[in-house]
Amino acid sequence: MKTQDMNRDWIATASTLNKALPYLQRYADATVVIKLGGHAMGSDAAMEEFARDVVLMRQVGVNPVVVHGGGPMINAMLAKLEIKSEFVNGKRVTDGTTMEVVEMVLSGLVNKRIVQAINRQGGRAVGLSGKDGGLITCTQTDPDLGFVGTPDVVNPTLLRDLAEKEYIPVIAPLGMGRDGETFNINGDTAAGAIAAALKADRLLLLTDVAGVKNAAGEVVTEITATQIRDMTADGTIAGGMIPKTETALDAIMGGVRAAVILDGRAPNACLLELFTEHGAGSIIRAG
Numbered sequence: 144m145k146t147q148d149m150n151r152d153w154i155a156t157a158s159t160l161n162k163a164l165p166y167l168q169r170y171a172d173a174t175v176v177i178k179l180g181g182h183a184m185g186s187d188a189a190m191e192e193f194a195r196d197v198v199l200m201r202q203v204g205v206n207p208v209v210v211h212g213g214g215p216m217i218n219a220m221l222a223k224l225e226i227k228s229e230f231v232n233g234k235r236v237t238d239g240t241t242m243e244v245v246e247m248v249l250s251g252l253v254n255k256r257i258v259q260a261i262n263r264q265g266g267r268a269v270g271l272s273g274k275d276g277g278l279i280t281c282t283q284t285d286p287d288l289g290f291v292g293t294p295d296v297v298n299p300t301l302l303r304d305l306a307e308k309e310y311i312p313v314i315a316p317l318g319m320g321r322d323g324e325t326f327n328i329n330g331d332t333a334a335g336a337i338a339a340a341l342k343a344d345r346l347l348l349l350t351d352v353a354g355v356k357n358a359a360g361e362v363v364t365e366i367t368a369t370q371i372r373d374m375t376a377d378g379t380i381a382g383g384m385i386p387k388t389e390t391a392l393d394a395i396m397g398g399v400r401a402a403v404i405l406d407g408r409a410p411n412a413c414l415l416e417l418f419t420e421h422g423a424g425s426i427i428r429a430g
Contacts, residue, residue, distance in 0.1 A: 162419070170417055171204040173344035174306070176399075178334035179257065180212035181351040183407040194260035196413045197311060201266060205417070206306040209261075209268075209313045210337060212330030213253040220248050237289040237327050245327045246272075249315040257313050269305060272315040273333060274325065276301035279318035281326040292318050292326025294333065297340035335390040339397025346394045347416060348387055349407030354425035355380065355388065366427050368392050391427045402427045 183193045200207045221228055221244055229236040237245060254270040261268035273279030273294075278301060281292030305312050316333035318326045331348060338346040354362040355371075358379050363370075371388050374380045380388055384404075391402035405412050405424025415423040 167203050167418060170200075170344065172206065174206045174208065174341050175200065175345045175347060175413075175417065176208045176210060176334055176338035176341065176343045177347045177349065177413060178210050178212070178331055179349055179407075180214075180330055181349060181407050183349050183412075184211070184213075184253075184257075190256070190260045191264070192410065193413075194257075194264045194266070196411055197261055197268075198264045198266040199414065200417070201309065201311055207311055208302060208306075208337065208341065208343070209257065209311065210316060210330060210334035211249075211253060211257055211313065212316065213249050216253055217245055217248045220244055220252075231285075231287050234285075234288055234291070236287070237291050239290070242290040242325055242327060246317060246325060249317060249327075254313060254315045261311055261313065266311050267309060268311040268313050270313050270315070271301070273318040273328065277319070278302070278314070279328065279333065279336065281318035281320055281328065283320070283326070290324060290326050292320065292328050294318060294328060294336035297336050299337070299340040302337070302341060329386070331387055331390040335394040335397075335399075335402075338394045338399045338402075342398040343394075344400045345417070346391065346399050346402040347413055348391065348402065348404045349412065350387065350404055350424075351406075351408060352384070352404075353406045354404050355384065355427075363425050364422060366425055368395060368427065368429050371427060388427070395427065395429050400428075 183189050197207050197209065226240060226244060250272045258268040258270040277298050279294050280296040282295045284291045284293045302312050316328040316330045318328050320326055335346060355366055357363050371392060375385060387404055394402050403416055403424050403426045405416050409423050412423045415421060
């Protein structure tokens, strides 16, 4: 009986691989930008699983680009250093001292943890920030917020060079001002801007929710830009989902083929979205 169970497991695994073939062919040499945040960063086990997924994507010919956040880690370090944070309309005021901590946490602690996790699984990850290679040039988002930036120009040359050599870029959401200032960028915004500059096939926004929900509370698996705007106008899309859908729409307008808001809590969420018929969230297309 035990041997029969094992045989069934092997057959199921082989069947899954067989059914994945059309999707593996579909995404061969495609660029996929992944915004990593939420649950996937919350534990060593989740990070290991994410790293294995990314390495597998690279192994089958996909060009993954990882952009990460790190808000909880920044909060923890500020508290440890006894640096108080002020907020304006729910957004952190980032003065010079706070910006130093933000850069230390994002480019140092968080970025290198992800790089190490991917390399441990056999990948070739390289840690960067938007300041490296002139990747992201920013303008100040709001003077009241201090060193918080909005991507103005994204130069993807370095990322394309790394992809040609089969490296996996892991990017901290920081950018340079035109006068040499360092700016903190919202992680989703940075990922969307990078995806648009690369004309990526997919932008995957990992979240801690199942996807975009309709008025009945059901996840909408496929949705157009027009429907997103209508659902935002009537209040169906609200709260923290608004900036994510706005990022998705901006990316699509910038040339990304489709954006997906998917549940990062689901095991192997990226693989489910790319290589199965089921998917793992809400895919947003231009029309």
